[in-house]
Amino acid sequence: MEPIKSIKVATQSPCPAFGGLRVLTRLEGFLPVLLGNHGCYYGLNFLAHFYAARKSIYAPLLNSIDFTDKNLQHNLMAALKQLIEEEKPEFVPVINLCVATTVGIDVDEMARQMPEIIPLRITGFGTRSHAEAKDVTLEGIFKKLKQNGDHKLREPKSIASIGEVFPSDSIAIEHLAEKLGLKYRAHVPSKDINDFRKALNVSTMACLHPFYTRSMRQFEEVGINHVTSAPVGAEGTYNWIKALAEKTDVDAQLAEKVAREERDAVQKILDGPLNLKGVKIVVAGYEGFEFSIARLLIEAGAKVTYVSTSIGKSPLCEPDITWLKEHGVQEIKFRKSAADDFVAIKKHQPDVSLAATDVAGMGKELGMVSVYFTNLIASRPMYLAHGAENVLELMHRLIATRPAVHNIRSFFQDFDMPRSLPVAEVDEHLCACCPGAKG
Amino acid sequence: MQMMRDVDMANGYWGALAVLAPMKGNHCIIIDGPIGCHYVPVDSALNYTDSIPYLQNVHATHIIESDVALDGTLHKLQKLCGELIDRYDQLFILSCQESEIISSEASMLEAEINGKRIWYMATRSLDTDDYTARDEVLHYLYQKVRPTFPAQPKKATDKPLVNIIGPTFGNFNSYADFAEIKRLITGIGAEVNVAFPFDCHIGDMVRLDDADANVLMYQEYGQKLANAMGKPAFQAPIGLRATEKFLLELSQALGLEESARAFIAQEKATTLQGFWDVWRSPHQDIFRTSSFGVYAHKTYAEGLTAFFKDELGFTCDMSGVKTDRWRTKNAMDIKASLLETPPTLFFGCINEKIYITENSLSTRFIPCAHPMPIVCRSTGTPYMGFAGAVYLIQIVSNELFDILYSHIHIEYSSDKAKRRSERDKARVEWEQQLLGQAVAREVRWSDEALKHMDVVLKKIPFFVRVSASKMLKVESEKLVKEQYRDTVTPDDIDVIFARFKR
Numbered sequence: 001m002e003p004i005k006s007i008k009v010a011t012q013s014p015c016p017a018f019g020g021l022r023v024l025t026r027l028e029g030f031l032p033v034l035l036g037n038h039g040c041y042y043g044l045n046f047l048a049h050f051y052a053a054r055k056s057i058y059a060p061l062l063n064s065i066d067f068t069d070k071n072l073q074h075n076l077m078a079a080l081k082q083l084i085e086e087e088k089p090e091f092v093p094v095i096n097l098c099v100a101t102t103v104g105i106d107v108d109e110m111a112r113q114m115p116e117i118i119p120l121r122i123t124g125f126g127t128r129s130h131a132e133a134k135d136v137t138l139e140g141i142f143k144k145l146k147q148n149g150d151h152k153l154r155e156p157k158s159i160a161s162i163g164e165v166f167p168s169d170s171i172a173i174e175h176l177a178e179k180l181g182l183k184y185r186a187h188v189p190s191k192d193i194n195d196f197r198k199a200l201n202v203s204t205m206a207c208l209h210p211f212y213t214r215s216m217r218q219f220e221e222v223g224i225n226h227v228t229s230a231p232v233g234a235e236g237t238y239n240w241i242k243a244l245a246e247k248t249d250v251d252a253q254l255a256e257k258v259a260r261e262e263r264d265a266v267q268k269i270l271d272g273p274l275n276l277k278g279v280k281i282v283v284a285g286y287e288g289f290e291f292s293i294a295r296l297l298i299e300a301g302a303k304v305t306y307v308s309t310s311i312g313k314s315p316l317c318e319p320d321i322t323w324l325k326e327h328g329v330q331e332i333k334f335r336k337s338a339a340d341d342f343v344a345i346k347k348h349q350p351d352v353s354l355a356a357t358d359v360a361g362m363g364k365e366l367g368m369v370s371v372y373f374t375n376l377i378a379s380r381p382m383y384l385a386h387g388a389e390n391v392l393e394l395m396h397r398l399i400a401t402r403p404a405v406h407n408i409r410s411f412f413q414d415f416d417m418p419r420s421l422p423v424a425e426v427d428e429h430l431c432a433c434c435p436g437a438k439g
Numbered sequence: 440m441q442m443m444r445d446v447d448m449a450n451g452y453w454g455a456l457a458v459l460a461p462m463k464g465n466h467c468i469i470i471d472g473p474i475g476c477h478y479v480p481v482d483s484a485l486n487y488t489d490s491i492p493y494l495q496n497v498h499a500t501h502i503i504e505s506d507v508a509l510d511g512t513l514h515k516l517q518k519l520c521g522e523l524i525d526r527y528d529q530l531f532i533l534s535c536q537e538s539e540i541i542s543s544e545a546s547m548l549e550a551e552i553n554g555k556r557i558w559y560m561a562t563r564s565l566d567t568d569d570y571t572a573r574d575e576v577l578h579y580l581y582q583k584v585r586p587t588f589p590a591q592p593k594k595a596t597d598k599p600l601v602n603i604i605g606p607t608f609g610n611f612n613s614y615a616d617f618a619e620i621k622r623l624i625t626g627i628g629a630e631v632n633v634a635f636p637f638d639c640h641i642g643d644m645v646r647l648d649d650a651d652a653n654v655l656m657y658q659e660y661g662q663k664l665a666n667a668m669g670k671p672a673f674q675a676p677i678g679l680r681a682t683e684k685f686l687l688e689l690s691q692a693l694g695l696e697e698s699a700r701a702f703i704a705q706e707k708a709t710t711l712q713g714f715w716d717v718w719r720s721p722h723q724d725i726f727r728t729s730s731f732g733v734y735a736h737k738t739y740a741e742g743l744t745a746f747f748k749d750e751l752g753f754t755c756d757m758s759g760v761k762t763d764r765w766r767t768k769n770a771m772d773i774k775a776s777l778l779e780t781p782p783t784l785f786f787g788c789i790n791e792k793i794y795i796t797e798n799s800l801s802t803r804f805i806p807c808a809h810p811m812p813i814v815c816r817s818t819g820t821p822y823m824g825f826a827g828a829v830y831l832i833q834i835v836s837n838e839l840f841d842i843l844y845s846h847i848h849i850e851y852s853s854d855k856a857k858r859r860s861e862r863d864k865a866r867v868e869w870e871q872q873l874l875g876q877a878v879a880r881e882v883r884w885s886d887e888a889l890k891h892m893d894v895v896l897k898k899i900p901f902f903v904r905v906s907a908s909k910m911l912k913v914e915s916e917k918l919v920k921e922q923y924r925d926t927v928t929p930d931d932i933d934v935i936f937a938r939f940k941r
Binding site for chain 2: 002004005006007009010011012013014015016017018033036037038039040041042043044045046047049050054055056057058059060061062063064065066067075076078079080082083098099102103123124125126338356357358360361362418419
């Protein structure tokens with residue numbers, strides 16, 4: 001696929017509203033409502049029922065005639081009112097999608113009239129990625145809770161964490177907090193709205209993923225500070241623990257001791273038999289925390305030449321970006337398009353590509369042991385020594401499947417398979433580790 | 440205005456995409472829409488409905504805020520078409536809901552440039568559903584696009600020619616059904632002319648009129664094209680009688696009655712042997728004492744209902760056509776009817792699977808419709824035709840065996856030690872009673888519990904009810920004893936019943 005030159009294409013992302021549904025459908029007592037078109041509803045339900053939660057999503061059927069009806073706002077509110085009366089949910093997040101936003105449906109007005117409603121505006125043209133839509137959603141929830149006065153029981157020396165991480169990772173942070181003498185109160189997003197309430201009453205937030213900029217603003221407004229990045233890799237772990245200790249006034253000596261212990265534990269894994277010396281990896285996800293993974297892989301000895309993400313650059317990314325640049329990453333792409341990744345894997349010819357569905361698929365055609373970032377990387381622990389071990393084990397496991405990948409690839413590649421790279425193009429860009437590769 | 444739960448049908452844009460994308464040839468699709476309209480149908484949904492990781496020939500305008508507020512998308516489309524016209528022979532611009540609401544003027548880009556063409560497809564996404572659009576796009580391709588392609592010679596064969604109309608992307612199990620329909624057509628001595636649009640080159644459209652008859656894969660769409668062509672048309676069948684009728688009628692239109700009869704006889708001796716043997720074995724008794732429900736699009740809903748009810752003898756608890764939800768106000772509330780009469784087996788999509796799970800129904804779910812993340816790429820799993828009858832009788836048999844499996848007695852490894860000590864304790868108690876050293880502790884059944892037992896038993900398939908009732912009674916009493924109570928309550932029965940589902 002040749003990249004488009006004539007127009008600037010948007011960031012690769014599923015419909016951003018899916019990011020919102022990831023958070024909202026998992027919350028108990030929440031009844032999510034979409035306002036848009038049935039094409040949107042179908043696609044978003046499809047994704048949400050498979051990748052978010054087994055929960056019903058409600059939506060009104062709106063045709064073009066409805067959009068010209070001056071009573072539309074009123075009719076929608078009546079329908080929502082009836083739904084709330086019937087189902088008695090605790091909260092009703094109402095997401096204004098593209099068409100409803102374009103015609104000016106006022107979700108804020110709905111929320112003013114019905115206290116259950118959390119107004120959200122998530123559009124394909126305005127919200128830039130599904131990761132950032134999670135931020136918009138959390139911002140909406142925190143705003144609502146603050147309006148309800150759920151932020152007034154501030155507890156000193158307590159923390160909460162934010163970011164969709166593997167459950168054992170949040171437990172790892174909890175243990176770490178204990179070692180530092182801190183109280184770990186909650187992790188969000190979660191299935192329990194009380195966790196969000198707890199988060200609004202801690203003294204410091206650990207912002208584990210670098211796209212929660214709006215949510216961090218909500219915390220700043222009530223005087224809660226935050227640390228960015230995550231305890232990933234040896235150096236990352238050390239720096240993160242020190243930064244957290246500083247924000248929470250932990251005794252400097254204790255912090256230094258804990259930080260060193262944890263760093264050394266990670267370093268032992270990185271230097272051990274699971275190291276990745278001589279392995280070339282491309283990290284091309286769209287989840288928004290590709291930097292952490294790239295850091296870990298580099299510390300383990302891998303050569304990471306290209307890192308791309310769908311999120312935009314923000315101060316929350318700074319520590320990771322500086323580090324990656326210092327450690328030989330040639331290309332770091334924010335707001336990447338799918339074509340950027342296609343071009344990159346052909347150019348860099350990595351042994352392993354961690355990428356979105358389309359690029360992961362193409363990677364296999366080119367003989368790489370590529371995997372879908374979302375399913376394989378985003379769904380496993382990566383923090384501290386345990387996380388490092390887990391991620392490195394996966395890389396070795398993938399590399400071990402190289403003969404199987406070549407076995408199947410070469411079976412098919414004496415023939416131009418439909419809707420795939422032609423054989424000539426594969427030959428041109430075949431991964432260096434494949435038998436018969438040019439490089 | 441009504442709130443719909445779990446919308447299960449997409450819009451016109453999705454329909455147009457499902458029709459245009461499968462065709463081979465040097466054409467591309469330009470989506471005039473925001474990022475979500477590009478990646479949700481193309482990268483996400485297609486990955487689950489058809490297991491295709493990416494489509495190379497799909498491009499998009501990726502509408503951003505300034506396009507909505509100020510500029511519209513025409514300038515982007517102009518640039519895109521200008522660039523893509525060098526790479527492709529045919530460019531199809533698809534409108535989608537957002538470009539329609541900002542009134543994109545893309546229709547003015549329709550043009551012919553040095554034999555290459557730009558087409559604008561107004562998919563009417565704000566108003567139409569997926570299937571209406573598939574119907575219209577198939578018709579549009581035939582009426583408007585086909586005449587612009589150069590003529591091709593008729594397929595060199597002395598056999599009658601048959602088109603298959605309607606296999607597209609995004610249909611449940613369509614790869615296997617399509618293979619079976621092809622097998623049936625060639626089986627009676629005809630030949631497939633154009634399988635439109637799923638298995639043809641875009642230029643093959645010009646040969647559509649060469650056919651002697653059309654077979655329509657689905658009742659949901661394709662009829663508009665079939666009517667315009669004016670040839671004898673036949674719907675793809677589900678079930679034995681429907682398939683027989685289909686073959687006889689199709690062969691009559693083609694003058695192949697004799698070979699069709701021979702084919703049916705041959706099928707009975709080959710493909711359908713398995714059906715006959717399963718049917719006459721004791722499995723059949725299970726069918727005739729169990730119930731099913733189906734909620735799918737018309738072809739599958741009606742086909743499966745006729746097959747399971749009229750041919751296998753199942754009781755039909757519910758049969759609903761999904762599309763009705765869009766076209767009539769009296770559509771079935773599928774969640775309510777599932778809760779009212781949970782059938783033994785239910786055929787549906789992921790929405791109903793969720794209702795069954797969240798309400799802890801004992802109903803077994805079998806997929807038969809999208810939306811549903813399920814890989815159906817093997818051609819050996821048809822629901823249509825004779826091969827479909829064999830496959831369907833096989834999957835329901837196995838599902839019923841699995842129900843049996845979950846009800847027959849099991850000694851859980853984790854419980855063994857506990858059960859042993861319970862037995863020992865019970866033995867001592869019993870011996871002491873006989874020796875007059877202790878008073879027997881009787882467990883009583885409240886009237887409500889007895890009534891509830893009947894209610895619960897009705898939820899259990901008839902063929903395992905005897906063993907289930909025994910287990911319910913013994914286990915409920917045990918539970919009561921464990922908790923030092925003396926009366927079984929309806930709640931106790933529910934607790935035990937929930938364990939059956941393991």
